[in-house]
Each structure stands twice: as C-alpha cells, then as structure tokens.
Amino acid sequence: MLVNTPNGLYCPAGDFHVDPRRGVERALITHAHSDHARSGSQGYWCAQPGLGVLRERLKPSAAITGVAYGQSLRFKDVQISFHPAGHVLGSAQIRLEHRGEVWVVSGDYKLQPDPTCTPFEPVRCHTFITECTFGLPIYQWPTPESVFHAIRSWWQSNSQAARTSVLHAYSLGKAQRLLSGLDPAQGPLLVHGSILPALRAYRAEGICLPEVERLSEERLRTAAGRALVITPPQADEPASLVGPGGVSRAFASGWMHVRGGRQGRGSDTGFVLSDHADWPGLTQAIQATNARRILVTHGSTRPLVRWLREKGLDAASLEAPARVVEEGSAPS
Numbered sequence: 001m002l003v004n005t006p007n008g009l010y011c012p013a014g015d016f017h018v019d020p021r022r023g024v025e026r027a028l029i030t031h032a033h034s035d036h037a038r039s040g041s042q043g044y045w046c047a048q049p050g051l052g053v054l055r056e057r058l059k060p061s062a063a064i065t066g067v068a069y070g071q072s073l074r075f076k077d078v079q080i081s082f083h084p085a086g087h088v089l090g091s092a093q094i095r096l097e098h099r100g101e102v103w104v105v106s107g108d109y110k111l112q113p114d115p116t117c118t119p120f121e122p123v124r125c126h127t128f129i130t131e132c133t134f135g136l137p138i139y140q141w142p143t144p145e146s147v148f149h150a151i152r153s154w155w156q157s158n159s160q161a162a163r164t165s166v167l168h169a170y171s172l173g174k175a176q177r178l179l180s181g182l183d184p185a186q187g188p189l190l191v192h193g194s195i196l197p198a199l200r201a202y203r204a205e206g207i208c209l210p211e212v213e214r215l216s217e218e219r220l221r222t223a224a225g226r227a228l229v230i231t232p233p234q235a236d237e238p239a240s241l242v243g244p245g246g247v248s249r250a251f252a253s254g255w256m257h258v259r260g261g262r263q264g265r266g267s268d269t270g271f272v273l274s275d276h277a278d279w280p281g282l283t284q285a286i287q288a289t290n291a292r293r294i295l296v297t298h299g300s301t302r303p304l305v306r307w308l309r310e311k312g313l314d315a316a317s318l319e320a321p322a323r324v325v326e327e328g329s330a331p332s
C-alpha cells in the first residue's frame with residue numbers, strides 16, 4: 001500500500017505521500033518536527049491539535065487541513081485517519097485502509113505519560129511501520145516523575161549557589177514538556193525567543209503551561225543566578241548567562257542515557273527524558289498493533305528486526321527516510 005520513493009513514502013492507490021522529503025502534491029504529516037514536515041507541498045493534512053505547530057513550521061501560505069483524531073478521510077480508494085502518537089502536540093500515527101488491508105505509519109511515538117499531548121493509542125493493523133530511534137535493549141527510560149524530581153533538585157542547588165541553570169532542549173515538544181513539570185514559584189523560568197511560537201501554539205490548544213519570560217540580558221542580571229533557562233542546543237546565548245556563581249548546563253534527551261551523549265554536548269548534567277519510545281515501549285507498541293508485518297525505520301533497525309523475527313513476525317527494515325533531527329543524531 002505504501003512504497004518508498006525518492007520523495008519518501010508514497011501511496012499509489014490514494015495518490016499521496018506520508019512525511020515527504022520534498023514538496024509534493026498531497027502530504028500527510030505525522031508531526032511538525034523538521035525531519036517529518038517539510039515545506040513546498042501543495043496540500044497538507046495533519047491531526048487537528050498539530051495544526052498550529054505545523055503552521056509555525058511551514059510558510060504562512062501553506063494549505064493545511066486539520067483532521068480530528070479518529071476521523072476518516074478518503075483519498076481515492078484509500079480511507080485514512082490520524083491516531084495519537086504521544087510524541088509531541090498533535091503527533092499522529094496514520095492509518096490507511098484499502099480493500100480490507102490496513103497499514104499504520106507510526107511517525108515518532110512514545111508510551112510514557114506526557115501532559116502536553118494526547119497519549120499514544122495502539123491501532124490494530126496488518127502492517128505497521130514503526131520508528132526505532134532507540135531500538136536497542138539498553139534503552140530503558142526512568143519514570144518522568146523521577147526525572148522531573150532530579151531536574152527540580154538540580155535547579156534548587158544551582159539557585160542556592162547563585163548559579164544559572166541552563167537546560168538545553170528542542171524548541172518543539174521537549175521544551176514544552178519540561179515546562180509542564182516546572183514551577184515559576186521556584187524561580188524565574190526564562191525561555192529562548194525561538195521557543196515562544198511553539199509555546200503559543202501549545203497554549204492555543206489548551207495545554208496548561210507555567211508562566212515564562214523571554215530570555216534577555218537584563219532579566220538574567222536581575223535573576224542573579226536563580227533562573228532556569230530553557231534554550232535549544234544551538235541557539236545564541238546572552239553574555240550575561242553566567243550568574244554570580246557561574247552556570248550549570250544540562251541536556252534533556254534520550255541520548256543522555258549513554259555516556260557519550262553527555263560528553264558530546266558539553267553539558268555538566270544529563271537528564272534522560274525522551275519523546276521517543278524506549279526498547280520496552282517499542283516492543284510493547286508493536287505487539288499491541290497485532291500486525292504480522294513490521295517495517296522498521298529511523299535509527300539502527302537491525303536489532304529490532306532480529307528480535308521481531310525471533311518472535312515469528314515478518315519484519316524488515318525500511319530504508320531510513322532521513323536522519324533524526326529533533327533528538328539529535330547519535331552523539332558525534
């Protein structure tokens with residue numbers, strides 16, 4: 001039902017692409033991260049809650065149709081619907097049905113609880129195309145509660161030493177998820193300007209997030225080392241970022257699970273918080289679809305393919321459409 005083409009996954013029977021790599025006529029988008037949502041297509045379809053963040057990503061003139069989770073839509077002979085993927089706001093798995101045959105494209109997903117998006121919903125299908133960013137048994141995430149507890153304690157001890165806390169996180173998804181677990185009563189929450197558009201889109205969808213202030217030289221000075229700053233990894237930083245007691249940097253990502261991930265980014269601390277499924281999450285999600293055929297993409301696919309074959313499933317790797325941008329590629 002779907003074939004891998006130079007433009008990405010294409011459905012001949014419905015004449016549309018899923019997360020195309022370049023501009024096409026009809027693009028069904030799983031979510032607004034840059035490795036899935038690219039500009040230049042004539043028409044876009046996405047899950048309704050993701051409309052705002054997708055609009056921020058694409059040109060203002062882009063023709064985007066938001067479709068409610070679970071609502072059916074027809075493209076020629078193919079029935080399609082979007083189902084929650086639990087990855088970031090509006091992220092979706094896309095279900096395709098053609099003459100009784102059902103495929104689901106997972107997009108990126110996670111099973112961990114996240115108050116900033118609709119939880120992952122298993123969808124039964126014959127063929128499941130799954131991401132596998134963290135497709136090794138070593139990846140097993142701690143609970144978000146324990147990670148947030150560690151982040152708050154880190155911030156507190158930095159504050160006591162008048163040391164600015166700088167948390168590096170991707171501007172769409174991770175930044176908002178982090179904010180949802182932080183309280184401005186503990187100190188000023190300062191966010192880099194590039195995070196604000198997505199933050200507005202989250203609030204417009206009714207996601208409850210704490211009050212934040214825009215990161216600025218002046219605000220950093222008055223905060224005197226008590227602020228927690230959230231900034232994307234490559235963003236420019238004010239010179240006054242360093243508080244009276246210095247600065248402590250941390251990165252919040254699944255890559256923090258491995259030692260090299262921390263060293264590669266020059267952070268003092270790493271918090272293991274991922275918007276992708278860990279190994280138990282992947283295997284659980286795949287089994288919940290009841291699919292007999294699994295196509296694996298996005299990451300090192302071989303160990304997962306082998307594991308699935310040992311379970312008697314028809315599994316293969318699908319040539320990776322592109323490198324993962326939003327979680328960073330493997331530490332270099």
Ligand SMILES: [Zn+2]
Nearest residue numbers: 031033108326
């Ligand atoms: Zn993503």
Ligand SMILES: [Zn+2]
Nearest residue numbers: 033035108324
């Ligand atoms: Zn991705």
